[in-house]
Amino acid sequence: xxxxxxxxxxxxxxxxxxxxxxxxxxxxxxxSGFHKPSKANEAAFQAAVDEIANxxxxxxxxxxxTAPPRSREEEAVKAKARAAVRFGDGxxxxxxx
Numbered sequence: 001x002x003x004x005x006x007x008x009x010x011x012x013x014x015x016x017x018x019x020x021x022x023x024x025x026x027x028x029x030x031x032s033g034f035h036k037p038s039k040a041n042e043a044a045f046q047a048a049v050d051e052i053a054n055x056x057x058x059x060x061x062x063x064x065x066t067a068p069p070r071s072r073e074e075e076a077v078k079a080k081a082r083a084a085v086r087f088g089d090g091x092x093x094x095x096x097x
Contacts, residue, residue, distance in 0.1 A: 008056070
């Protein structure tokens with residue numbers, strides 16, 4: 001699950017509220033162990049997502065850097081290259097025990 005949480009700081013264009021909310025949702029899913037909470041836990045789950053999103057916005061806006069903003073496209077290419085090295089190009093079948 002946590003592989004879906006992406007770096008959100010210092011990008012051009014800047015992070016969107018939807019991206020922050022998606023990362024917050026993934027974080028709450030990870031720490032709670034719920035992909036979708038039960039009715040009894042739904043309010044607490046959504047409150048946690050909202051609080052983490054709010055804290056994340058404040059945190060990201062408080063950070064400072066002298067580095068130039070990163071390009072989303074360049075970072076995506078780098079991530080794809082890392083995945084190819086880590087998992088191979090997908091042409092070979094992995095033997096499953």
